Amino acid sequence: MMPKLIPSQDEVMQTLKRTGAFREGHFIYPSGKHTPHYFQMPLAFRYYDTARVLAVALSRKFRTEKIVSSALPKIAVISPSPGGIPVAFGVRDALSAEQIYWAEREDGKRRFRQYVNQGGVHPVIIVDDITRTGDALLETVDLVRELGAPIIGCGVIVRFTSAPEKIDDDVPILSLAEYDAKWYDDGENCVECRDDAPAEHVRF
Numbered sequence: 001m002m003p004k005l006i007p008s009q010d011e012v013m014q015t016l017k018r019t020g021a022f023r024e025g026h027f028i029y030p031s032g033k034h035t036p037h038y039f040q041m042p043l044a045f046r047y048y049d050t051a052r053v054l055a056v057a058l059s060r061k062f063r064t065e066k067i068v069s070s071a072l073p074k075i076a077v078i079s080p081s082p083g084g085i086p087v088a089f090g091v092r093d094a095l096s097a098e099q100i101y102w103a104e105r106e107d108g109k110r111r112f113r114q115y116v117n118q119g120g121v122h123p124v125i126i127v128d129d130i131t132r133t134g135d136a137l138l139e140t141v142d143l144v145r146e147l148g149a150p151i152i153g154c155g156v157i158v159r160f161t162s163a164p165e166k167i168d169d170d171v172p173i174l175s176l177a178e179y180d181a182k183w184y185d186d187g188e189n190c191v192e193c194r195d196d197a198p199a200e201h202v203r204f
């Protein structure tokens, strides 16, 4: 069976559920926050086939953006963090883009893992597995600006609706699924706590 060109949001969520990357229940973060859902995106990317389907789908969204498709293959795909590396490699592969970079947070500051020369970077698309607040994407925007490279695209597998819809003023954050996340600052207001649902403490 031929896979559909771009899977629906529902199909993407089913894939994430099937691989354990998306779970529903009752979770408590180290910060003390409670939530009825838990995303651990690397679990979806441990299966090559799943990783490929998701990355190809995201790449097709990028191809519909004329500013991106007309710049290929001279594009740099950049991941804000190691978590986005499988997405970045998959999208790079599907688009035949020439460059790939990724950043890491070190001593509280995000910086490129590679030594990157000003002027050596193609127009940039930023990709990540998930964006919850948009902070990592926005910090990466600042990094790319310092390099003087234009940002022509941005895309994630899952975008929480709490994250911005755009970066860099006019670049939309493309996504395969949007998710309206629920957070409780503590157990007081948590619906699952009120229902005495057993809680799982998660590391991140």
Ligand SMILES: [Zn+2]
Pocket (backbone or CB within 6 Å): 026, 034, 035, 186, 187, 190, 191, 192, 193, 194, 199
């Ligand atoms: Zn709770």
